[in-house]
Amino acid sequence: MRTEQAAPAVGIVGCLAVVALLALPFALFPSWGTELAQYYTSGPLGVGAVLAFALVGVVVFLAGARGQADPTTAAGIALPLGIVALLIALSWAVAAPLDPLFGIPATWITDYRWVVVVATAVIPAAAAVYARAVL
Template sequence: MDVDLDSVAPKLGAVACLLLAAAVFAPALVISAPGSGVAAYYASGPFGVSIVGVLALFTVIVLLAGAQERSDPVTLSGVALVAGVAILLFSLLWALSIDSTLLFSFPAEYAWIENHRWVVVGGAVAVAVATGAYARAVLN
């Protein structure tokens, strides 16, 4: 079975980016308890986590434009790769910078937030792998 990686990788990357953006912004949509610390959670670390969600949405556009050849696929694969690596680095920096006091201060019904950062990092790894596969396929 021969897989057309330069066609499949950007589509999988776009789906991974959309899932990552959904994961990043889920706490803001789900946690409604007043004074729960959601704003501080998003602002943790030097850059916060919102940059990861925004870059993921940007990368969706780049990947799909490259897949549809709306612009030079070689250039767009490079942009996507840089964005994918940046997403991974920003997510790791954020995940490792969250103050544990803040992380464990959420109400018990939101205990899933303790693992949320690792879900974001896992999604960022998937995006980085997909953008790397797309760049490799386009350059071969």
């Protein structure tokens, strides 16, 4: 598979992984809705902005991969979009409180923030490879 095709596919998978990761706690523990909402909105912008950028990223990568947008334009949009999403995810991960996490008894949630950051890092990485391939 050519890099011009593989990179946007990886970017799409990364964006969808971020969306799935952010939805997973709500799906698994619907009774924690209020606590998770407070957790997600902590930090300068909250992780909701990462979700928005990931959803836009799916559209951008798809448009470039399907030829509905110029690949150089799609890569040029995807790269800063991914970098900003990663910076927001990092700021949320650093700023989100760890003190008993609003009464949530699960210990996995303390490491969850870093899993979100790693998944978000796939987006700018794939965008950088895509940009390198099409330029």
